[in-house]
Amino acid sequence: xxxxxxxxxxxxxxxxxxxxxxxxxxxxxxxxxxxxxxxxxxxxxxxxxxxxxxxxxxxxxxxxxxxxxxxxxxxxxxxxxxxxxxxxxxxxxxxxxxxxxxxxxxxxxxxxxxxxxxxxxxxxxxxxxxxxxxxxxxxxxxxxxxxxxxxxxxxxxxxxxxxxxxxxxxxxxxxxxxxxxxxxxxxxxxxxxxxxxxxxxxxxxxxxxxxxxxxxxxxxxxxxxxxxxxxxxxxxxxxxxxxxxxxxxxxxxxxxxxxxxxxxxxxxxxxxxxxxxxxxxxxx
Amino acid sequence: xxxxxxxxxxxxxxxxxxxxxxxxxxxxxxxxxxxxxxxxxxxxxxxxxxxxxxxxxxxxxxxxxxxxxxxxxxxxxxxxxxxxxxxxxxxxxxxxxxxxxxxxxxxxxxxxxxxxxxxxxxxxxxxxxxxxxxxxxxxxxxxxxxxxxxxxxxxxxxxxxxxxxxxxxxxxxxxxxxxxxxxxxxxxxxxxxxxxxxxxxxxxxxxxxxxxxxxxxxxxxxxxxxxxxxxxxxxxxxxxxxxxxxxxxxxxxxxxxxxxxxxxxxxxxxxxxxxxxxxxxxxxxxxxxxxxxxxxxxxxxxxxxxxxxxxxxxxxxxxxxxxxxxxxxxxxxxxxxxxxx
Numbered sequence: 201x202x203x204x205x206x207x208x209x210x211x212x213x214x215x216x217x218x219x220x221x222x223x224x225x226x227x228x229x230x231x232x233x234x235x236x237x238x239x240x241x242x243x244x245x246x247x248x249x250x251x252x253x254x255x256x257x258x259x260x261x262x263x264x265x266x267x268x269x270x271x272x273x274x275x276x277x278x279x280x281x282x283x284x285x286x287x288x289x290x291x292x293x294x295x296x297x298x299x300x301x302x303x304x305x306x307x308x309x310x311x312x313x314x315x316x317x318x319x320x321x322x323x324x325x326x327x328x329x330x331x332x333x334x335x336x337x338x339x340x341x342x343x344x345x346x347x348x349x350x351x352x353x354x355x356x357x358x359x360x361x362x363x364x365x366x367x368x369x370x371x372x373x374x375x376x377x378x379x380x381x382x383x384x385x386x387x388x389x390x391x392x393x394x395x396x397x398x399x400x401x402x403x404x405x406x407x408x409x410x411x412x413x414x415x416x417x418x419x420x421x422x423x424x425x426x427x428x429x430x431x432x433x434x435x436x437x438x439x440x441x442x443x444x445x446x447x448x449x450x451x452x453x454x455x456x457x458x459x460x461x462x463x464x465x466x467x468x469x470x471x472x473x474x475x476x477x478x479x480x481x482x483x484x
Numbered sequence: 485x486x487x488x489x490x491x492x493x494x495x496x497x498x499x500x501x502x503x504x505x506x507x508x509x510x511x512x513x514x515x516x517x518x519x520x521x522x523x524x525x526x527x528x529x530x531x532x533x534x535x536x537x538x539x540x541x542x543x544x545x546x547x548x549x550x551x552x553x554x555x556x557x558x559x560x561x562x563x564x565x566x567x568x569x570x571x572x573x574x575x576x577x578x579x580x581x582x583x584x585x586x587x588x589x590x591x592x593x594x595x596x597x598x599x600x601x602x603x604x605x606x607x608x609x610x611x612x613x614x615x616x617x618x619x620x621x622x623x624x625x626x627x628x629x630x631x632x633x634x635x636x637x638x639x640x641x642x643x644x645x646x647x648x649x650x651x652x653x654x655x656x657x658x659x660x661x662x663x664x665x666x667x668x669x670x671x672x673x674x675x676x677x678x679x680x681x682x683x684x685x686x687x688x689x690x691x692x693x694x695x696x697x698x699x700x701x702x703x704x705x706x707x708x709x710x711x712x713x714x715x716x717x718x719x720x721x722x723x724x725x726x727x728x729x730x731x732x733x734x735x736x737x738x739x740x741x742x743x744x745x746x747x748x749x750x751x752x753x754x755x756x757x758x759x760x761x762x763x764x765x766x767x768x769x770x771x772x773x774x775x776x777x778x779x780x781x782x783x784x785x786x787x788x789x790x791x792x793x794x795x796x797x798x799x800x801x802x803x804x805x806x807x808x809x810x811x812x813x814x815x816x817x818x819x820x821x822x823x824x825x
Contacts, residue, residue: 249631319587322600325550325578328603
């Protein structure tokens, strides 16, 4: 099988003596921000097109607040030395921590779906930093988290929550839970990119999340828990976040728990963000 | 077969794409070789058709050339950039339209194009203009504000093409751009591709259809099981596989031998392959051009042969493979295309 030789039917071109091109393909910081902006817009438009995707953010805080306050509020409130109102002030800051975790989990499943679509191939063949696709997703999810937190606080106020410190401290608590939630998103993005299906992501996430959420100080003070569990809750970053938010809203010592939360958030991000970006880069 | 390049990794050779010895294996050492040492060139400003059946390695080739997949061996240069070592630079010069439309289904056509414009560093104003312009050009202006998920298959493919063109890429990959499209939409896509080439783009087109390759490409590379089995100009390859075949059914089957003789005596290029098949009552005449077709039909009329039916037949992918390799392609259930003249 011999090959037919080349025909000369195409127009003759004068050969330009250009060398192999060696220019740098770096993407500047401003370009990077512009790309992230365009991709944030994409994610926001997707929400606008599909408003149902906001249901979790709108309803989760309402349902959780009602359930926990009315189911556990009376008895846990009594053990806190008060009543249901005392529990509202206890559980709302805790729920801020839980909300971040649940929204982060949704990022993982959503990511898995999103990455099966052809549009990701297009992004990966474009001259943009591959991390910008992931960062844009996180920016939008932080926005969703902010909406959920606002609703949660609104519910709290309706049920009688009081800010015993200042609005500034409250803002600090919100900021802290957003920062921690954002770091969790990197874990779930990594999971979403690693696992084959969205269902698998959800399955694994639930297994990890349930013990983390309930084995913490989110819903009840750990003082009545057995020793081994108290040790676990002490090291559970969700406890740190819940304690920090609680301290910032209700007053009390916060330095330790705030620093621990920030350290966890920074640690998780430093480890998982580069892994997630690398995974995204290699995924084919 | 290998076409030795005098200047494989040096200065410009007039080739927008140069591929040498490309190998890609999936699933470990015992896995399948999607590409098994591919060599090919696409000269600047031309269309190379990569023809092959399903599973021949066409999509793997395109994915490597667009930095989505890394090859296991071999080199590939696109617009002077090395696919492996300069992927970021390379991405600035290419456009890709895959078999599956790669647009965001939840976004409107306009929003898709605008987003890509911004990702390609166009200013807001330029991105807006370019989106409007391309929607107009691809007849999508009326559907500009509708989400892409409401588009028909053809509209989606056109939006995908428009998206690939926003950055005015110098090299465009079209991976089976018309697979699954109806003939009308297919023609629209062909028109657009021809227009892009007229504007100076270099195109690497993969296809399963000889007809599509013939319509768009000036040169062809035929691949099967990850190997190049033939390459060259479309005309040469056509001559080799017989180009179109003219089927003539005479009124009187007894005249078949006389007709065959008359046609062969014209001495036209490639006409010696004329065959009379009395069993079918048909005369098969290989033709390379419309002029030959006219000449043959005119001759039969002049000599007073009565013709009951006449048709032309493009070689199917199978027949191309049969002609080149003497064996069927790895996937041989492709239905032959019959086109009435």
